[in-house]
Amino acid sequence: MLCEPGAEAVGGGTRTAPSPMRETSRGEHPGRQYPPDSANQGVPASEAEDTVRLLGPDGELAATGPYASYVGHLDMEDVRAMYHDMVLTRRFDQEATALQRQGELGLWVPSVGQEAAQVGSAHALRPQDFAFPGYRDHGVVASRGVDLMQVLAHTRGVDHGGWNPYEHNCHFYTLVVGAQTLHATGYAIGVRKDGACGTGDPTRDEAVIVYFGDGATSEGDVNEALVFAAVNKAPLVFFCQNNQWAISEPVTRQSIVPLSRRGDGFGVPGVRVDGNDVLACYAVTAAALDEARAGHGPRFIEAVTYRVGPHTTADDPARYRDSAETDAWRARDPIARLRRFLERRGTTGQDFFDGVEREADALGERTRRTVRGLEAPPLDHFFDIAYAEPHPLIDEERSWWATNESSPAGGAR
Numbered sequence: 001m002l003c004e005p006g007a008e009a010v011g012g013g014t015r016t017a018p019s020p021m022r023e024t025s026r027g028e029h030p031g032r033q034y035p036p037d038s039a040n041q042g043v044p045a046s047e048a049e050d051t052v053r054l055l056g057p058d059g060e061l062a063a064t065g066p067y068a069s070y071v072g073h074l075d076m077e078d079v080r081a082m083y084h085d086m087v088l089t090r091r092f093d094q095e096a097t098a099l100q101r102q103g104e105l106g107l108w109v110p111s112v113g114q115e116a117a118q119v120g121s122a123h124a125l126r127p128q129d130f131a132f133p134g135y136r137d138h139g140v141v142a143s144r145g146v147d148l149m150q151v152l153a154h155t156r157g158v159d160h161g162g163w164n165p166y167e168h169n170c171h172f173y174t175l176v177v178g179a180q181t182l183h184a185t186g187y188a189i190g191v192r193k194d195g196a197c198g199t200g201d202p203t204r205d206e207a208v209i210v211y212f213g214d215g216a217t218s219e220g221d222v223n224e225a226l227v228f229a230a231v232n233k234a235p236l237v238f239f240c241q242n243n244q245w246a247i248s249e250p251v252t253r254q255s256i257v258p259l260s261r262r263g264d265g266f267g268v269p270g271v272r273v274d275g276n277d278v279l280a281c282y283a284v285t286a287a288a289l290d291e292a293r294a295g296h297g298p299r300f301i302e303a304v305t306y307r308v309g310p311h312t313t314a315d316d317p318a319r320y321r322d323s324a325e326t327d328a329w330r331a332r333d334p335i336a337r338l339r340r341f342l343e344r345r346g347t348t349g350q351d352f353f354d355g356v357e358r359e360a361d362a363l364g365e366r367t368r369r370t371v372r373g374l375e376a377p378p379l380d381h382f383f384d385i386a387y388a389e390p391h392p393l394i395d396e397e398r399s400w401w402a403t404n405e406s407s408p409a410g411g412a413r
């Protein structure tokens, strides 16, 4: 199936038609088969029959099924790039967690366990596509080329955003649960109005992807976004990482059917994927983005994964979940699974794995050094960047803060 660079890619490097996420005349699509609900009745959703999986737990690649052709054009260099991004994201995450514990960051939101969902889906994006992450999506922004050090400025509280969204076609983090789905919908409707999708030229057509969690699916914002995206045929992929928990609320409190069906009533086709299988995440996202770019409207993906760490560094998951559950998911580690695949293939030498480790060590060192060197900007900076043009209310607030800052009580910070 996958081959070394220069060797022939299986499937001739092309994708089969029709897309598994193409709607039929009855408004259905072949990738959607719902068995009697297995999401919340004892069968782990990642093991359910209708969950798309290409990499088995032992790293064996299944070359069949409607999504297999979506990885047919990848070569092993592409897969090694995904492994690289997953390992570096995890190391960054671990360093940032430690730095928060040392008081260097205000808060940290770990992504451990979700690297395959984030990196696999983000690698399916083209440069012209636009991503709207949530607040846990370090693997997404790293894959888009954002320097992870810019995430730290945000969590150290010295910057409101972190980076310029247009530099990498990647919006900054949104902490208001689900709000980014509305931002993404508006952006995607704009793409459609600009005639930048559905032109028939896949090298130019644009799509948008938005990331959110299982808990967010219960938010009004997400449901409103689905309405607007559907009726406006927005070129948007809703990528839901079902990591089983919304802080202390289990996914069983969000839905009694698989979340991949959340789009049904809105006319948005959905698919469920093993979120710990980076190749399956790549494949289903590539299929959904193709549909969006072609002007066929939004698609919904539920990536079944697990939040191995706490919700944030302010949370203690031992108070609400069983450690046996976490252990079971640790055994499904997405990085170990991909490594088994690379090792089975036999064409990736120890040199590669050692090189990635060395890069991870260097990133860890850079993370520690960068955080400690991040200084708070002068307060005026935040007023300067609020609007492009001067604004009377901002001026009023600026002078209030200036007075307050210099007050005898020491002022607010």
Ligand SMILES: Cc1ncc(C[n+]2csc(CCOP(=O)(O)OP(=O)(O)O)c2C)c(N)n1
Pocket (backbone or CB within 6 Å): 136, 175, 176, 177, 212, 213, 214, 215, 216, 217, 243, 245, 246, 247, 307, 311
């Ligand atoms: C509108 C809103 N309500 C509540 C919160 C507090 N809050 C932050 S994260 C979170 C849980 C979100 O869970 P989920 O959507 O599953 O995403 P995850 O954190 O698991 O990635 C909540 C309730 C918030 N930030 N915004």
Ligand SMILES: [Mg+2]
Pocket (backbone or CB within 6 Å): 213, 214, 215, 241, 242, 243, 244, 245, 246, 247
């Ligand atoms: Mg969640």
